[in-house]
Amino acid sequence: MNEEQKERFRKKFSDLFSGYRAEWLGPEIFKLFTEPSYFPQLTTSHPCFIMGGRGTGKTTVLRSLSYQGQSALHGSDPNFGRHWPFVGMYYRINTNRVRAFSGPELTENTWSRLFAHYLNLEFTDLVLKFLDWYNVYNPDATKLSDELFKKLSVSLHLNNGEDQVGVIKKLELSRLEFEATINNIADSTHPPLSVQGGPIDLLLSAVKELPQFIDTSFFFLIDEYENLDDYQQRVMNTLIKHCGELYSFKVSIRELGLTQRSTLNEHEQLVHPADYKLINITDELEGRFGDFASMVCERRLDSVLEQDQHRPKIEKYFPELSADDEASKLGVAGIIEHQIKKLSKDNSFKQNDLERLKQFSPLEIYTLMCRAKAENKTILQKFSEAKKDISKWKEQYDNYKYSYLFSIRRNKRGIRKYYTGWRVYTQLAACNIRYLLELVDQAIINHLDSGEDPLKPVSPDIQTKAAQITGQKNLRELEGLSLSGAKLTRLLLSIGRVFQVMAEDPVGHTPEVNQFHLSTYVYSPDLHNKVTNLLREGIMHLALLRYPGSKLQEQTDIRQFDYAIHPIFAPFFGFSHRRKRKIELSDNDIWNLVDNPSETIRGILKRQNRSFEEELPEQMKLFAEYYALQDR
Amino acid sequence: MHYKIDEPIFTSLISDVSNFRPKQNSLYITGISVEERSEHTKEWESKCSHVNFARLINENSSSAVFSINNKDVTIKLRSNNEIERFLDETKHSNIYLDITGLPHHIWAPFLRVLRNKTQPIYCVYVEPGDYRFSENPTETTIFDLSEKIEGIAPLPGFVTLSAMGDEESIFVPLLGFEGARFAYMLETVQPDRTHIFPIIGVPGFRAEYPFYAYQGNRLQLMETKSWQNIRFSPANCPFSLYYVLTEISSHHSERQLRIAPIGTKPHALGAVLYYLDHPNVTEIIYDHPVRKEKRTYGTSRICIYDLSLLPPIRPMRGRDIIV
Numbered sequence: 001m002n003e004e005q006k007e008r009f010r011k012k013f014s015d016l017f018s019g020y021r022a023e024w025l026g027p028e029i030f031k032l033f034t035e036p037s038y039f040p041q042l043t044t045s046h047p048c049f050i051m052g053g054r055g056t057g058k059t060t061v062l063r064s065l066s067y068q069g070q071s072a073l074h075g076s077d078p079n080f081g082r083h084w085p086f087v088g089m090y091y092r093i094n095t096n097r098v099r100a101f102s103g104p105e106l107t108e109n110t111w112s113r114l115f116a117h118y119l120n121l122e123f124t125d126l127v128l129k130f131l132d133w134y135n136v137y138n139p140d141a142t143k144l145s146d147e148l149f150k151k152l153s154v155s156l157h158l159n160n161g162e163d164q165v166g167v168i169k170k171l172e173l174s175r176l177e178f179e180a181t182i183n184n185i186a187d188s189t190h191p192p193l194s195v196q197g198g199p200i201d202l203l204l205s206a207v208k209e210l211p212q213f214i215d216t217s218f219f220f221l222i223d224e225y226e227n228l229d230d231y232q233q234r235v236m237n238t239l240i241k242h243c244g245e246l247y248s249f250k251v252s253i254r255e256l257g258l259t260q261r262s263t264l265n266e267h268e269q270l271v272h273p274a275d276y277k278l279i280n281i282t283d284e285l286e287g288r289f290g291d292f293a294s295m296v297c298e299r300r301l302d303s304v305l306e307q308d309q310h311r312p313k314i315e316k317y318f319p320e321l322s323a324d325d326e327a328s329k330l331g332v333a334g335i336i337e338h339q340i341k342k343l344s345k346d347n348s349f350k351q352n353d354l355e356r357l358k359q360f361s362p363l364e365i366y367t368l369m370c371r372a373k374a375e376n377k378t379i380l381q382k383f384s385e386a387k388k389d390i391s392k393w394k395e396q397y398d399n400y401k402y403s404y405l406f407s408i409r410r411n412k413r414g415i416r417k418y419y420t421g422w423r424v425y426t427q428l429a430a431c432n433i434r435y436l437l438e439l440v441d442q443a444i445i446n447h448l449d450s451g452e453d454p455l456k457p458v459s460p461d462i463q464t465k466a467a468q469i470t471g472q473k474n475l476r477e478l479e480g481l482s483l484s485g486a487k488l489t490r491l492l493l494s495i496g497r498v499f500q501v502m503a504e505d506p507v508g509h510t511p512e513v514n515q516f517h518l519s520t521y522v523y524s525p526d527l528h529n530k531v532t533n534l535l536r537e538g539i540m541h542l543a544l545l546r547y548p549g550s551k552l553q554e555q556t557d558i559r560q561f562d563y564a565i566h567p568i569f570a571p572f573f574g575f576s577h578r579r580k581r582k583i584e585l586s587d588n589d590i591w592n593l594v595d596n597p598s599e600t601i602r603g604i605l606k607r608q609n610r611s612f613e614e615e616l617p618e619q620m621k622l623f624a625e626y627y628a629l630q631d632r
Numbered sequence: 633m634h635y636k637i638d639e640p641i642f643t644s645l646i647s648d649v650s651n652f653r654p655k656q657n658s659l660y661i662t663g664i665s666v667e668e669r670s671e672h673t674k675e676w677e678s679k680c681s682h683v684n685f686a687r688l689i690n691e692n693s694s695s696a697v698f699s700i701n702n703k704d705v706t707i708k709l710r711s712n713n714e715i716e717r718f719l720d721e722t723k724h725s726n727i728y729l730d731i732t733g734l735p736h737h738i739w740a741p742f743l744r745v746l747r748n749k750t751q752p753i754y755c756v757y758v759e760p761g762d763y764r765f766s767e768n769p770t771e772t773t774i775f776d777l778s779e780k781i782e783g784i785a786p787l788p789g790f791v792t793l794s795a796m797g798d799e800e801s802i803f804v805p806l807l808g809f810e811g812a813r814f815a816y817m818l819e820t821v822q823p824d825r826t827h828i829f830p831i832i833g834v835p836g837f838r839a840e841y842p843f844y845a846y847q848g849n850r851l852q853l854m855e856t857k858s859w860q861n862i863r864f865s866p867a868n869c870p871f872s873l874y875y876v877l878t879e880i881s882s883h884h885s886e887r888q889l890r891i892a893p894i895g896t897k898p899h900a901l902g903a904v905l906y907y908l909d910h911p912n913v914t915e916i917i918y919d920h921p922v923r924k925e926k927r928t929y930g931t932s933r934i935c936i937y938d939l940s941l942l943p944p945i946r947p948m949r950g951r952d953i954i955v
Contacts, residue, residue, distance in 0.1 A: 018855075021822070095784045095820055096917050100791035103694045105710060118793070172794075176912065179793040186694075186708035476851060480815020483783050 001454055009304060009454045010445070016300045017441035021055075021434070030072035032303065033064050034296045038284040041277065043086055045217040047240050047249045049225075049258070049272075052281030053542040054481070055434025058252035059092075062221040065250060066090040067130055086217040088250065089126040093227040101232065105186045108231050112264060114182070116196035116235050120156060121175055123200045123220060127207065128168055141212050148206045155199040157192040196264075197239055204246045218247040226257025226540070237270045238263040249276075254540045282431045290426045293436045300437075311455055317444065319457050320421025323401050327363035329418065329460065330408040336365045339379070349380055357383060366408070367401050374508040403511030406503040406574070411615040416504070419467040419571040420460040428467060428567045428577050430545065435470070435568045442466040442473075464571065468619045471572030484537040487594050491534065492543055493626055494593035496565055496573035498604050501614045503575035509609065512580035515564040517549055519586045531587045534594070535563065542566050547579070574617050583608065598627055639875040642938040643868075649758055649934045650675070656682040658726040659719070661698070661742060662756075663688030665733040665923060672758055672931060673730065684722060688734060693920075694788065696738050709737065709788035715745045730756040731897050736918060740904050741789045746939070747908045753939045757898055759837045759868060759932035781813065782920035784820050790907065792915040794888065801888040801915070802827045804880060806873070806903060808895035809841075809848040813919055817892045818852055821917060827887065828858035829880050833867025833896050837932060841867065845895070865899065868935050871942060873902030881910070890915045898935065909944035 001009065016032070036057065042048055042065060050058050063069050065088040074080040101115045135141065146163045153160065158170040181190050207213055228236060240249045241263050261270050272278045285292055297314040305311045321329065340358070343349045357365060372382035386393035409416040419428065429436035443466035447458045458466075475492060479485040499514050506512075522528045538544035546561040562582050570577035585593075585604070592600035602612040616624060646652045649672045654660050660683050662673045677685050689704065690697035697706050698718070707714045719727065719742075727746060731739045746753045786792075803823030805814055807830050814830075830853065834842045842864075846853070853859040863880065865872045881889055891907070891914065893900035907914045 021825075092822075096786055096915065097791065097793060099783075099785035100793075103710065105694060105708065175793050179791060182710075182791050182793070183789045184710060184712050186711035187713045473851070477815060479812040480852075481819050482816075483781060485812060485816065486780070 006448065006454060010448045012304045013448075013454075014441070014445060016303055017437055017444070029060060029063060030069050032296075032299055033060060033069075033073060034292065034299055035064075036061065036281075036285065036292055037288055038279050038281070039064075041279060042250055044277075045086075045245070045248050047243065047276040048251065048279055049276050050250070050252045050279045050281060051255055051257075052252075053254060053432060053540075055432045055542070056281045057433045058281070059223055062088070062223050062250060062252055063090055065219065065221055067133065084213070084216045086219055087130060087213075088219040088221045089123075089130055090221045090223065091122065091126060092223040093225060095227045098228055098232055100182050102229055103185065110190075112231055112235055113193050113196075114190060115232055117193040118178065119235065119239070120194045120197070120199045121171060121178065124152070124156065124203060125168075125171055125175075126220070127200070127203050127218075128164065128171070131164065131207070132168075138212070142210050144206055144210070148203070152199055152203055155202050156194050196235070197242070201246060208246060219250050220247060222249060222251045225251045225253040226259075230260050233258070233260040234262055234264050237261070238265070241268065241270055241275050251276075255280075256536050256540050285431045289429070289431045290423065293426055293429065293433060294422075296433060296437070297440055312457070314440070315422040317440075317458050318420065318422040318425055318463060319460075320423060321418055321460050323405060324361050324363050326405055326418050326420075326460075327361075327366065327401075327408060330405065330416075332362045332366050332408050335408065336362050336369070339365070339369055343379060346380070353380075353383065353387075356387070363401055363405075364397055367397050367404050370404050370407070370507045371396065371400065400506075400511060402578075403503070403506045403576070406576070407506055410504040413618060415461060415464050416617055417571075417574050418460050418464045419577065420463040424577070425463075425467070428570065430567050432542065432568070435474070438470050438473070439467060439568075442470050467571035471569045472619060472622075474568055475572060478541065478543055481541045482537050484534055485541075487534055488538050488541065488543045490594045490597060490626075491538065491590070492565060492569060493623055494597045494601055496569060496575070497601055497620075497627060498608075499565070499575040500573040500617065500620070501605055501610050501612070502608055504614060505610050510581050512576040512578060513583055513608075514570070514575050514578075514580055515547075515562050515582035516585045517562045517582050518590070519584050521586065523587055527587045527591060531590045534590065538563075542568075572619055574619075601627070639871070640941070641869060641871045642941040643871065644936040644938070645868075646934045646936070649931050652676075652934050652936070653680055654683045654728050654754075655726050657724060658682075658728055659684050659686060659722070659724040660728040660730065661686045661688075661734075661739075662728075662730040663691075663733040663735075663738065665735070672732070672934070684724065686718075688738060691735070691738055693737065693782075693785075709741045712745055712789070715742060719745060719749070724751065726752045726754065728754045728756055731901060732756065732758045735923075736893065736897075736900055737787050737920065740787045740900075740916075743901075743904055743939075744789050744908060747905070751940075755870070755901055755937040755939055757868070757901070757935045757937070759935065761932050762838070780922050781816065782922065784817075784917060784919050787904075787916055787918055790904075790916050792911070794912055794915075799824060800886065801890045802829060802880065802884050803890045803892070804828075804877065805830045805892040806895040806899040807832050807845050807849050809844050810894065810921075811848040811850070811852055813894045813921065814849050814852045814892075816919060817894065817917065818856065821890060821892070823890070825856040825858065827884070828856050829861045829863060830858050831863045831865050831873065831876060831895070831899065833899060834864035836867045837896075865902075867896045868898045868933075870898045870902030870905060870937055873899045874906050874942070877903065877906045881913075888913050888915060890917055892917045892919075894919065898937075901937070905939070905942065 016028070039061065042050070042061065050061060052058050064073060067084075067087050067089065070088070071080070101111050101118065106114070131144070135143070144164065149163050149167045153167055153170060156171070156174065158167060158174055160166070160170070177191060181188060204218055207218070208216070222236070225233070225236070237260060240251070243249060262268060263270065270276065294314055301311065301314060340354070343357070344354055360368065368382055368386060369379055372379045375382065406417050425439050426436060428439060443458050443463050446462045446466050448454060450462065452458075475489060478492065479489045482488065495516070502509065502513050518531075535544065539546055543566060545564050545566055547564070549560050549562050564579055567577035589600060589604060605612050616627065653676060660673065662685065664671055664687070673685065684700065686698045686700040688696055689699045694710065695706055695708050697704050705718060707718050727749065729739055729742055729746060743755075801823065803821055805817055805828070807814060830849070832842055832845045836842045836845070853862070863876050865876045877889060877891065891903045893903045893916065903916060907916050
């Protein structure tokens, strides 16, 4: 590629790969859409909840289910449009609007009725917009009768909507009147309200009698369900529970976002799987995420390189380092050379033993030295043991070698641990397609910025630095993600530092500790609630991941889960991204890690027999002041 | 042809707060916040015998309690009637709304009613001496300004339920120093990134402030690439902001404006005025920060905005709805 081609590639690549949010892609969203394996489950008429963290592709999936999405995806098919197996109508819960429906001016019961009326206006509008759109492409299709529109206008108290155009106009006016009512809710009695779901039932039952829609399922695609207040979820739950055969709901929600399971009837629950199917994106993609991620990236790369046959596959851009190669790049040879020199002067070490030891790889020798120290033995003793039972030693080596990689460049400048390879990148993303795209984007842009050929693989150094930058970027962004963003950032900075120091000092300790669980003792219910809410926010905003603990009995008890910092942050801190072992923390620990970080980090490290005084890795030095802070 | 003469500024600037006195027979609505600069009216009160002071003494998200003529009056903020009654109880020749110490959710509903009044209406704002630097600065929190945010919710009386969808809007964040608030807005509003038009206060209250605004919001400006669309408007001038919004809107006549007033109060004032003149095609999105104590030091100039002189300016739009 010449310079001009490289620049063009860079721009196009950056435009496509940095557009990792559905709302940023515009019309490109459908062109780049890759169908996830769970997609067919969403096309059935049963209500579904798609559960996943930020960036797992929920919005993209819902928008692809919409009639605009289906039209963009299949519009070129000559049979498309004659028969619609389903029609999806996308609706995002707008926080700024739904928050207006609360306050002390009215009782919750009255707010529920007002909110249900608002949903009637919104959903009717969605259906009418679809019909408008459909009629443009199918001008000869059978239309709804004016009689129906008169009934609909009565049902919504629209005051004389004679036909479709009339109802649309009146609907807009009604919405403005309703807006004025809400804006002066303390002043007045509210306008006449429609029955929950009544107008939608009326309209869709008529639509489904039209010959073109007799076999069509209608879906309301509700995005960001977690933005609804508790009572608003109960209103929506009621619609979902009783939606019947006329229409159905496909709902996207973050983990822990469904705060209410009951309907407006407190004795009635929304039950999985009777009332809805729950699709957990992480579970669905587990084991298949690499392939899915590869397809997503390949489609974008095709778009950038215009189907270039000679370009490498996405996986080839990210070669992995073996543990031995990584150890060698980290400079293990320098450490063992010094030791071997010492051993060669040691008379107790026979020459042929020394030769045999040298046949071990440098990482194996380093691991042997570390194990000798951990077991309080001499290198000779440990080596003799290894010789005696080589298979046992190999097993021990396999168990420990990865954790000892973290210690080779302990307290040194530059990269202290490599994060390279497509497989590692997909593990860092942990089934989150946005994180994966961010990693790929950052790595390839850095690769191009260092003057490398766009068709050549990305070096381990660039891959690692890209992973560190991506972790750091997401850590900084965390502050603005939620109401507890600042606290979550502090929690991550503190726990991340604990795990980083533990990772760099593995000798004589449990290897690869990167999770925690909460101790069962509750110091105070108030503190426990604060910690519960913070961890909950952490999970909803992907600062943390949680896994069922060994004694999981009740989903709502936070003590019965194990928690890990999301692996996307691992390269920034420098600990293992693999899910391994855990430590126990108390409510007090968690809260103090936020409120009084340096002293608490010091205390926890002391309990783990580690020192607080370890040098910060280069990439963390931006936060040096944070770690230096004393009691706040 | 568009001339600057069509964009008059109705602001009086007085360099020393102590040199200002409200006109006689006025109602002066004010409040004292956690900031030193909001205390300026205390010393006037005794010297302005013909001015009726209404001082905010208590508030929550839905109501406010004012002390006036030694009486406490509770007002529901989502009630034009109650605010109107409060303002009309005694006839005043002029009404001053001092926004310096009043939170947005209190002064904005008052302005909504005042905008329709016939007597002269003035807004008053005292610039701070300086902002407090954060003890632990990061790119998004250079200054220590907000304790926390309560979350996005409409200002009382400012909900917009129009039918326009997310994809049919322009997002206009009025930027301050707190990048985390901009980030939170982006995360919640999820605007189309090709239609984000941030506005930065230039000139700032002090010469260096625009640089802090860039620094604080750098990550978000870069990620959304919205730095390419930045517009400038003097940090202490609601009228200039109003004109900038009018200009942005006239270039995108099919789109609704979603304005996030997370910068200076005069900018928020300009945004609210703009909303009041274009209610069906504008949405105000606010995150309700809880101000930190001692977030600013001292006082600087006092700005008096004569709102009665600003006629509603309607940009040429394609989707205005006339009710």
